[in-house]
Amino acid sequence: MSAIHSNAVIQGFEQKLAATTATLEGIAANYSPAVFASSLAAEDMVLTDLILRHQLNIAIFSLETGRLHAETLAMLDKVKTQYGYEIALFRPEPNAVDTYVASHGLNGFYESVEARKECCRVRKVEPLNRALSGKKAWITGQRRAQSSTRSDLAVQEDDAAHQMQKFNPLADWTEADVWQYIRAKNVPYNALHDKGYPSIGCEPCTRAIQAGEDVRAGRWWWENPESKECGLHVVDGKLIRIKQVAV
Ligand code: SF4
16 A cells, blocks of 8 residues: 655644645545544544544544443534534444453453453454454554654554554644644534543543643553553554553
């Protein structure tokens, strides 16, 4: 697959916005069927707005793990009300959840890294793989500025694990850029962002952070940072650490 984005660093909000829009248009034109994996957090609402505003042929889905906050689930209705668009939901296999709960307990993910990874595999990774099946490209809301370890995040990547292209159209964007867009375009956003949650995942695995904490400190906070792997993003055949993940 040829690259549709140079991955050059772009300065200035308007230039970033133009480049991001062009990247999304290129994905829709050249990588159909393409899908956008939305976590319903702020970055992903920017991409949702751009995709729907420009009526791009990119389907939007979310992973409904069964453990999301009410505020996150409320975003589905907010999107439907504002855009008339129904985000597709991919849920875990009920039998797999039953097996997990029988073996580990409903909240067994607190007991060990292995139990946590198995929960993520059942509730996130398997549904994601189903959502990506048969697609040519997928899109995420990851940004370089989310972590120093993401400083080399490319806008376009070869996702060997899923055998497709993966795009991070907001790679250049700062947090301020995200909120500038949200305010300017009156984009609906998750109420948790106003309650100290810059990063939002499943309810039992996400907490609000204090001033000065890393923006992702509230994700799987009880684990050693070295073990924090989500399983949704794979780089060069390796799972990348949670501080690098935007889901
Ligand atoms: S984030 Fe927590 S509840 Fe959600 S799938 Fe992973 S371990 Fe399970």
